[in-house]
Amino acid sequence: MIGSSINILVSLGATAVLARILIPEHFGLISMVTALTVIAERFKDLGLDTATVQKKRITHEQISTLFWINALIGFLITVILCSISRLVGWFYADDRLIWITIAIATSFIWSGMTIQHQAILYRKMLFARITMVNIGASLLSTGIAIVIAVKGYGYWALVWRELLRSVFTAVGTWIACPWIPGLPVRSAKVGNMLRFGRDITGFNLITYFTSNLDQILIGKYYGPGPLGIFRQASQLTMLPISYLTNPVQAVAQPALSVLQHDAVRYRRYYKKILNALSFINMPMMVYLFLFAKEIILLVLGEKWIEAVVIFKIFALAGFIRPLLSTTGFVMITCGQSRKYLYLGLANSLAIILAMAIGLKWGVVGVAAGHVLENYIVLLPVLYLAFRDTPISVGLFLTTILPSVICSLLMGVVLVVFSSINPAHTSFTALAVSLPIAVIVYLTAWMLMPEGNHRLKDIYLDFVFMFKKTEMG
Numbered sequence: 001m002i003g004s005s006i007n008i009l010v011s012l013g014a015t016a017v018l019a020r021i022l023i024p025e026h027f028g029l030i031s032m033v034t035a036l037t038v039i040a041e042r043f044k045d046l047g048l049d050t051a052t053v054q055k056k057r058i059t060h061e062q063i064s065t066l067f068w069i070n071a072l073i074g075f076l077i078t079v080i081l082c083s084i085s086r087l088v089g090w091f092y093a094d095d096r097l098i099w100i101t102i103a104i105a106t107s108f109i110w111s112g113m114t115i116q117h118q119a120i121l122y123r124k125m126l127f128a129r130i131t132m133v134n135i136g137a138s139l140l141s142t143g144i145a146i147v148i149a150v151k152g153y154g155y156w157a158l159v160w161r162e163l164l165r166s167v168f169t170a171v172g173t174w175i176a177c178p179w180i181p182g183l184p185v186r187s188a189k190v191g192n193m194l195r196f197g198r199d200i201t202g203f204n205l206i207t208y209f210t211s212n213l214d215q216i217l218i219g220k221y222y223g224p225g226p227l228g229i230f231r232q233a234s235q236l237t238m239l240p241i242s243y244l245t246n247p248v249q250a251v252a253q254p255a256l257s258v259l260q261h262d263a264v265r266y267r268r269y270y271k272k273i274l275n276a277l278s279f280i281n282m283p284m285m286v287y288l289f290l291f292a293k294e295i296i297l298l299v300l301g302e303k304w305i306e307a308v309v310i311f312k313i314f315a316l317a318g319f320i321r322p323l324l325s326t327t328g329f330v331m332i333t334c335g336q337s338r339k340y341l342y343l344g345l346a347n348s349l350a351i352i353l354a355m356a357i358g359l360k361w362g363v364v365g366v367a368a369g370h371v372l373e374n375y376i377v378l379l380p381v382l383y384l385a386f387r388d389t390p391i392s393v394g395l396f397l398t399t400i401l402p403s404v405i406c407s408l409l410m411g412v413v414l415v416v417f418s419s420i421n422p423a424h425t426s427f428t429a430l431a432v433s434l435p436i437a438v439i440v441y442l443t444a445w446m447l448m449p450e451g452n453h454r455l456k457d458i459y460l461d462f463v464f465m466f467k468k469t470e471m472g
Contacts (some may be wrong), residue, residue, distance in 0.1 A: 006135050012240055012299060014142040018149055019232065019300040020155065028224030031231040032092050033100050034162070035215035037081060037108075064167055064182040067116040074112015081105035092219055096155070103159050107166035114170045117180040123254060126176070133172035141165040210348035214355055215367045222363060226327035230363045232300060233307035237288060245322045248273060252326075256333035263390035270391055271399050271449035272457075274326060279405035279458055281322050283441045286411040290418070291317035291433060294426035311369040317374050319407075323400055324378065327385035334389045341382055350377055402451065406444035413440045 019027075019392050085101040121130050145161035219227045259266040288295065292311040296304055331340040351373050358369030382393045414437055423429035445451045 016299050021149040024228030025224045028228030029155045030158045031215050032219040035212040046325035067181040070115040071112045074108045077108040080103045080326045102226040110166045110170040114173045117173045129176040137165050139306045140168050210351045226363050234314050241318050253329050264472035266390045274399045278400040282403045285315050285319040286407045294429045298426040310367045317371045410441040410443045
């Protein structure tokens with residue numbers, strides 16, 4: 001999480017600088033391509049990184065065989081994307097996208113050869129190394145992108161940032177995990193892992209296509225300008241969410257896999273994860289919703305003011321989405337990959353329907369469709385995902401309830417305070433409101449029944465993690 005916080009600062013800094021040098025259209029052009037390549041991004045690993053982490057015992061021959069499978073898939077994806085680059089340009093009616101697609105496609109060669117190295121690091125829970133690689137890759141690629149943007153190369157700055165991040169990540173990962181794969185072995189017995197990975201890949205393909213369909217539709221029907229606004233607003237909202245949930249999932253998945261046959265310890269561990277996530281995420285999303293305009297003006301600037309409404313909508317979705325995502329690693333760690341696939345398919349169909357309805361009302365309508373779908377399917381998804389696992393819907397709801405109450409109370413206090421003492425600048429509004437939000441939120445927790453006890457538990461969990469990190 002410390003690494004994630006640093007990554008957030010790097011990403012925010014990069015966004016603030018690039019958003020002032022470039023225009024929304026430049027970001028929209030990249031989104032048109034990445035909305036398609038992100039689908040291939042989820043296909044390239046075939047779920048084999050998750051299979052490597054989840055399997056209780058695994059051999060060098062098995063990992064080596066999986067490495068060459070991932071490397072081959074990465075190369076094939078590059079070839080396929082390059083071959084359809086003209087089709088992408090035709091679909092969006094913009095020839096600039098041809099070379100953007102080809103350039104970004106080459107990143108899959110690099111990423112395909114690092115998947116198993118990253119899986120080994122996750123399996124061994126060497127998160128400090130993973131964090132250092134990610135931070136280093138972000139800093140280097142962002143620095144070069146800013147130089148390219150300053151020199152006037154426009155959207156190519158964003159293209160090179162995408163490509164160089166994959167190159168630096170690959171080199172850093174190989175240094176952090178100096179494992180050398182052997183030749184693929186036909187008798188390595190990877191059949192079960194391939195079948196497990198097949199279900200994970202199916203889920204990833206469906207959900208990532210669905211989650212990026214909004215960008216495809218907006219780019220097709222409304223053009224790169226509105227898409228650039230939409231993309232920056234959604235990414236800025238989801239940035240803290242992704243950097244919060246990714247490390248939690250990285251830790252939770254291998255740990256819960258070990259505990260899958262111990263229901264009592266499994267529930268206790270999951271409850272700690274959910275408690276920590278809701279404790280941080282829910283007040284953060286309430287704060288982002290209330291101060292959306294100030295954040296957009298401070299980070300992106302005046303020319304991005306249209307992003308405020310979309311930013312607010314995604315903050316509403318972000319209030320519950322990270323918690324809902326924990327159902328995924330419950331199913332995976334309990335070996336229910338097929339249910340994981342089917343539930344992802346059903347949820348994706350609901351999202352597509354919501355976006356199709358919202359498309360009539362433009363960019364805002366598409367964003368609103370996301371929010372409504374998340375809350376409409378909440379209880380059915382929880383029930384189906386937790387069935388035949390150690391977790392129940394009741395445990396989920398009672399765990400997050402204190403965070404819900406305290407976050408909403410914090411929001412009410414901030415609204416009242418802002419109406420009485422309006423700030424003159426965005427920076428002043430954020431500088432004054434943020435400490436008030438923290439104080440009110442923690443005070444509300446302490447006033448809750450057993451609030452002090454739960455706060456102490458969260459504190460001790462973090463202390464324990466730091467001690468384990470130092471010992472490691």
